[in-house]
Amino acid sequence: xxxxxxxxxxxxxxxxxxxxxxxxxHRQQQSxxxxxxxxxxxxxxxxxKLGNRLNGHAGIAHGGIISLLFDEAxxxxxxxxxxxxxxxxxxxxxxxxxxxxxxxxxxVVTANLTIDFRAPFFEGSEAVVRVYHDExxxxxxxxxxxLESLDGKVVFAxxxxxxxxxxxxxL
Numbered sequence: 001x002x003x004x005x006x007x008x009x010x011x012x013x014x015x016x017x018x019x020x021x022x023x024x025x026h027r028q029q030q031s032x033x034x035x036x037x038x039x040x041x042x043x044x045x046x047x048x049k050l051g052n053r054l055n056g057h058a059g060i061a062h063g064g065i066i067s068l069l070f071d072e073a074x075x076x077x078x079x080x081x082x083x084x085x086x087x088x089x090x091x092x093x094x095x096x097x098x099x100x101x102x103x104x105x106x107x108v109v110t111a112n113l114t115i116d117f118r119a120p121f122f123e124g125s126e127a128v129v130r131v132y133h134d135e136x137x138x139x140x141x142x143x144x145x146x147l148e149s150l151d152g153k154v155v156f157a158x159x160x161x162x163x164x165x166x167x168x169x170x171l
Contacts (some may be wrong), residue, residue, distance in 0.1 A: 003068070007053035011126075012069075014076045019156040040132035040144060043077040052123040063119040066147060069129060070159040071113055074143045076096045077131040078108040078163055081141065105168055108141065112162040121147065121156040128152075 003009050048069065056062035121127065127147055134142040141163040147156045 003054070003065075007051035009048065009054070009065075010051045011047065011049035011067075012072075013047045014073070015045045015047070016151055017044060027148060037042050040134055042130055043080045043133050043143075044069075044129075044131045046073045046076070046129040046131075047125045047126075048129065050121070050123060059068060059123050060121060061125070063115070066117070066121060066157050067113060067115055067137060067159075069147065070115060070145055070157070070161070071110055071147060073129040073131050074110070074113075074159070074161050074163065075108075075132065077143055078141065081133060081136075082108065106165045107168055107171060108163050108165050111140075111164045113159060114161070115159045118155045119157075126150055127156060134156045134160075140150055141165070 026036065046069070050061050050065070052059075054061055054065045056064075111167045128150060129145055129147050131143055131145045134144050136142070143159075143161045143163065145161075147158075148154060149156070
């Protein structure tokens with residue numbers, strides 16, 4: 001969109017986490033410094049580069065831009081989660097026409113996004129956003145995420161969110 005380009009969000013590549021047979025062992029070997037994330041299921045990873053025209057203070061990315069990066073990454077995690085659920089429902093003999101979580105009749109919207117800023121995210125920086133699915137309770141989907149350096153040694157910010165499935169006919 002409007003914020004992609006030179007000096008803005010210069011790179012924003014979203015990757016779906018591929019489930020591995022030995023996923024727990026893989027997460028221990030490749031984990032970020034956030035130990036609480038080890039028990040969560042990583043859904044998406046975003047590789048990004050920020051330009052020099054999205055600053056709050058001189059040389060430091062505006063917190064609102066970091067919020068946008070988290071919201072967008074978690075939105076892509078919703079897409080991945082919905083695709084997984086759709087794939088499971090196609091193979092399930094118990095799917096009913098009255099299922100309130102039917103993804104074709106629902107939209108998923110951000111209800112809450114909380115961010116803890118940990119370190120300055122400087123203009124021109126490259127980073128990774130890792131999004132974890134914490135749990136789903138009915139229509140509520142909980143995510144957590146980190147914005148971290150490419151090597152995982154610096155955590156710039158952490159986020160938690162609540163997304164809600166709403167029926168399209170009620171929007």
